[in-house]
Amino acid sequence: MTNQWWRDAVIYQVYPRSFADGDGDGVGDLAGIRARLGHLRDLGVDAIWMSPWYPSPMADAGYDVSDFRDIDPVFGDLSEAEALIAEAHEAGIRIIIDIVPNHISSEHPWFQAALKSETAPERDYFWFRKSQNMPTNWIGEFGGTAWTQVDETTWYLHLFTPEQPDLNWEHPAVRAEFESILRFWFDRGADGIRIDSAALLFKDPALPEVTEGAPHPFHDLDAVHDVYRSWRRIADEYSDRALIGEVWMPDVERFTNYLRPDELHAAFNFDFLGCAWDPYLMRSCIDRTLDAHAGIGAPPTWVLSNHDVTRHVTRYGRADTTFSFENNLDGTPVDLELGTRRARAAALLALSLPGSAYVYQGEELGLWENESIPEDQIQDPMYARRGHTRDGCRVPLPWSGDEPPFDFTTGVPWLPQPAEWKDRTVQAQTGDPSSMLELYRSAIRLRTFRDQGFAWLDRGEGVLAWTRGSDFACVLNLSGAPVPLPEHETVLLASGPLDGDRLPQDTAAWLRLRKK
Numbered sequence: 421m422t423n424q425w426w427r428d429a430v431i432y433q434v435y436p437r438s439f440a441d442g443d444g445d446g447v448g449d450l451a452g453i454r455a456r457l458g459h460l461r462d463l464g465v466d467a468i469w470m471s472p473w474y475p476s477p478m479a480d481a482g483y484d485v486s487d488f489r490d491i492d493p494v495f496g497d498l499s500e501a502e503a504l505i506a507e508a509h510e511a512g513i514r515i516i517i518d519i520v521p522n523h524i525s526s527e528h529p530w531f532q533a534a535l536k537s538e539t540a541p542e543r544d545y546f547w548f549r550k551s552q553n554m555p556t557n558w559i560g561e562f563g564g565t566a567w568t569q570v571d572e573t574t575w576y577l578h579l580f581t582p583e584q585p586d587l588n589w590e591h592p593a594v595r596a597e598f599e600s601i602l603r604f605w606f607d608r609g610a611d612g613i614r615i616d617s618a619a620l621l622f623k624d625p626a627l628p629e630v631t632e633g634a635p636h637p638f639h640d641l642d643a644v645h646d647v648y649r650s651w652r653r654i655a656d657e658y659s660d661r662a663l664i665g666e667v668w669m670p671d672v673e674r675f676t677n678y679l680r681p682d683e684l685h686a687a688f689n690f691d692f693l694g695c696a697w698d699p700y701l702m703r704s705c706i707d708r709t710l711d712a713h714a715g716i717g718a719p720p721t722w723v724l725s726n727h728d729v730t731r732h733v734t735r736y737g738r739a740d741t742t743f744s745f746e747n748n749l750d751g752t753p754v755d756l757e758l759g760t761r762r763a764r765a766a767a768l769l770a771l772s773l774p775g776s777a778y779v780y781q782g783e784e785l786g787l788w789e790n791e792s793i794p795e796d797q798i799q800d801p802m803y804a805r806r807g808h809t810r811d812g813c814r815v816p817l818p819w820s821g822d823e824p825p826f827d828f829t830t831g832v833p834w835l836p837q838p839a840e841w842k843d844r845t846v847q848a849q850t851g852d853p854s855s856m857l858e859l860y861r862s863a864i865r866l867r868t869f870r871d872q873g874f875a876w877l878d879r880g881e882g883v884l885a886w887t888r889g890s891d892f893a894c895v896l897n898l899s900g901a902p903v904p905l906p907e908h909e910t911v912l913l914a915s916g917p918l919d920g921d922r923l924p925q926d927t928a929a930w931l932r933l934r935k936k
């Protein structure tokens with residue numbers, strides 16, 4: 421019998437470059453994370469998902485991996501990773517690591533061997549094509565062409581940057597390698613795997629153009645499911661290991677295919693992440709999520725932010741509160757006070773819906789997107805291709821003190837922190853009951869209803885309300901005016917001040933109901 425912890429866990433995403441720096445080089449590292457584990461213990465999270473920590477030339481901030489069985493020296497070494505896993509376990513926190521199967525770094529020995537000789541066996545591990553012209557007009561995920569030329573007639577495929585050549589998943593050696601990598605980390609105590617770009621692995625070998633109405637040549641090809649079935653068999657050989665997919669997929673049915681009982685345990689809910697702050701759209705997104713997951717018996721997930729998207733304090737402070745990569749809202753006006761009020765309410769929403777909730781580092785501090793990083797300091801490769809940078813959500817965390825670097829490092833942080841974050845440090849917020857940090861700490865501590873059933877409560881137009889079990893309710897006011905709270909015994913937690921017995925706009929409350 422397993423405890424299936426991933427079904428209702430609070431999972432905190434650590435972005436190692438920006439969490440805490442232990443050696444003063446301005447880049448976060450494992451020593452920094454180990455020294456700050458107490459923050460995660462105090463927050464009460466069940467698990468940490470670590471963004472990639474492997475050796476990498478960092479063409480895409482570590483999502484270009486050159487060795488999956490080691491740690492990049494900027495972060496530390498393998499023995500420190502093992503120590504971190506052990507210390508997290510001692511603190512009751514599980515560790516999920518990030519595996520990037522769609523591509524590897526162009527510096528990886530496989531790609532280097534493939535480049536050296538046309539007859540090298542490694543050549544077939546990738547998508548090399550002989551052609552006078554570009555083999556297809558596919559556009560990569562960051563924008564721009566998906567092919568790079570190595571000589572006059574030879575090209576290789578990369579759905580991301582040229583430094584991230586795509587692997588050929590038809591090749592048995594590729595499959596075998598990743599199965600071995602999974603075991604390598606499960607053997608070292610990893611409790612779960614986050615699977616990067618999980619729906620992109622297979623390509624139609626005929627390389628057709630992308631045509632409207634025709635099957636997409638590299639999104640969500642059916643063959644990918646066979647890979648995840650074999651990964652699931654491996655996870656099941658260990659106890660309580662979870663596979664969590666990064667699956668961006670508007671089609672709910674195609675999305676839930678990844679969650680069939682013999683495939684992944686969970687997948688990120690990007691539908692929720694991108695949803696507008698609007699009662700009707702939010703309600704239908706929640707219903708869609710719950711229905712789709714109930715149908716397949718998989719736990720829903722609730723994600724507000726991650727290292728790829730504009731922080732939600734900023735998103736919810738804009739006139740257009742949606743998120744998508746296609747709709748670049750960078751630089752449009754933001755009301756941070758409004759965004760913060762809504763982000764507080766959103767935390768109580770995400771943490772009380774059934775399933776697991778993800779917290780991206782810094783959201784518990786109420787950090788906003790840093791939209792004023794000087795152009796010459798931008799490192800994200802997406803910027804050159806799409807004119808949007810993800811660096812604004814990757815800025816190092818403020819821990820204490822009154823000015824940058826806020827004890828993130830003794831050196832110079834790799835990205836600049838806003839001076840205004842002096843009120844958002846862990847130190848400044850600790851013990852302040854009105855702070856975002858204390859809101860998250862209380863909410864996570866109060867999540868004792870996590871295994872209780874969910875039911876909607878009808879509280880009228882613009883109000884989202886639900887119960888968990890017989891004596892807990894969450895009410896979120898998305899209408900334009902204060903609304904009365906349902907009858908209750910106590911207000912357990914509120915995202916903002918109440919207006920007598922009424923719940924103001926953009927505010928959420930958790931209630932203890934009288935037992936019937």
Ligand code: GLC
Binds near residue numbers: 580727
């Ligand atoms: C995923 C990651 C993103 C990365 C990309 C390529 O979307 O979350 O950060 O750039 O894959 O690996």
